[in-house]
Amino acid sequence: MFALVDCNNFYVSCERVFDPRIIGRPVVVLSNNDGCVIARSNEAKTIGIRMGVPLFKTADVIKAHGVAVYSSNYALYGDMSSRVIEVLAHFTPDIEIYSIDEAFLDLSGFNQCSLTDYGRSIRSTVRRWTGIPVSIGIAPTKTLAKIANRIAKRSRESGGVLNLTNPTHRKTELASIAVNDIWGVGRSYSRFLRSIGIENALQLSNAPESFIKKKMGITGVRIIQELKGVCCYPLEQSPPQKKEITVSRSFKHPLTNRADLNEAVAEYASRVAEKLRAAQLEATILVIFLMTNPYGRESRYFNIKTIRLALATSNTAELIAHAHRGLDEIYRQGYRYKKAGVIARDLFSERSRQMTLFARNRREQSSEIMEAFDRINRQFGRNSVRYAATGSTADQKWKTSFQWRSPSYTTDWNQLPEVS
């Protein structure tokens, strides 16, 4: 038996915890560079602001309704997320952190008759201890728990908690769920399902598996099974080992200058290296890509270079050098670049490093440097030390911009909220 705990309008709710003046008002949170809307309060949804819409396309609505606008503040959201998880851990040790605002709980061992009450208690405790409102769906499979959660969110009388354990009750509710609202069914699959007359979750649960398998593969079969109450996706408590690590950014204004691109790519390679070390991993493949604006009419260019490293590494200097070498091969003069990124692939645990006969001493020395580097940045804050290749902060043209970012209330001593 699963419960899916999902934070309501999570980023907006985080902002509201620290600025109650925006409770009851329409609020949106924007993506990097304040480009798109990525979170909306219920009021913002009601006035028709769509998920993912570029800010400039909805500027009129925002102005007309006095919508409160925030740049994204991941330091804040990440910290609030771990607080929510801490509260959940008071209720069961069997937790799968599914995303920044969602967690599955395994409630199999609990008294099945009082699950709804237990859910209500979880919900009110999270609210009281963190300030974040959540909805909870309870059901025998993850896919059904997702659906229960969705219904809990939209129906007032559920009080934010919905239990779909009862099979008869479940049938009527499944009939009310459109196929595109099922976990695992996106744009393409819902178009296909509609074309063969399957409009809702109840119909899909009764569809012939062999036929669905031809179009949707094994994923489609699993969705049907899960809708029927047969569990195909168990709780995953320990996250599987990462397969790739990406750092990429769009530039607010296009870059034309090779020197600027060099800095940006060095920065992304540094971040990749830091993430690798944090996960105690090393990469044997480094991928560098860059692209022009995919929208609009100016001339387009996209290229990507894959570099196989002779020796697995998480060393910042090495990765920057490889990234620059990759950039050499794909950079073409005359384009206005809008985005670049660095990806580390074929990751291995640093403990199982493959040595070479001669590289040993240099290696050990470099990892000591990296350890010191990370220690300094942990203690004195990110970027306290960094590589000169990332440029001088005074003129990093490629830096992501955040015009309306709230303070890091919970993660920076200098930005604590003040109460008067």
Next chain:
DNA sequence: TCTGGGGTCCTAGGACCC
């Protein structure tokens, strides 16, 4: 003028092996 970032899984097809 202005359009995010970071992932995973699955499948088909090609290359290659004995």
Next chain:
DNA sequence: TCTGGGGTCCTAGGACCC
């Protein structure tokens, strides 16, 4: 004219998730 059978590995692309 007629040309086996059974596999694995790798990659690209599609689809999906938050």
